[in-house]
Amino acid sequence: MAVPERYRDIDFTPPEEAARAAEKGLDLCDRFDRGGTEAGLARARSLKKRQPLPPEAIGKMVAYFQRHEGDKIKGNFGDDEDPSEGYVAWLLRGGDAGRDWAEEVQDRMEKADAAAAS
Template structure:
């Protein structure tokens, strides 16, 4: 296992902050793990290999959430819980980032 560290991007931080704001406003979306991840991303804390693997796994499992019919994906007025959770993990930019690093770590 590597002790290499990876710094999240500003866009990932912005997505996480938006997710935290929507979660607070609508009282839905994300688990405690997702909440903690969002706090890390919002601060742009450097993440380790296990964090990358966790993010990659989250996005692989939750891409299906985009198909949900309860509330709206991408809405700031009536966001789905899945959309909020997706933002907590860094949004589409977080997925691309995690996928890119996970491929290098494999």
């Protein structure tokens, strides 16, 4: 993965908590056959392995979480015995830990971009 020089001080490795959430999402998706798109499953596999993500993936994760924040108040979000599709999809992207991490990395990238432009 080629990371721009301006991002050299940013760790693109997902945290353990996001990896565990992604693993849980993969398990729930497999058990209940819901919530997993090809993109979500691919992201979950990368997160589970704690593989460094490319900078573009960070923006996609942040955008996903922003679009789907409302899923948290619908149906069976958080129910491991009968999970909603939204809950499974949220976990596949690292859950709340994945959201927090992606937002933090995006913030650091934006600061690096601003510094490089000045």
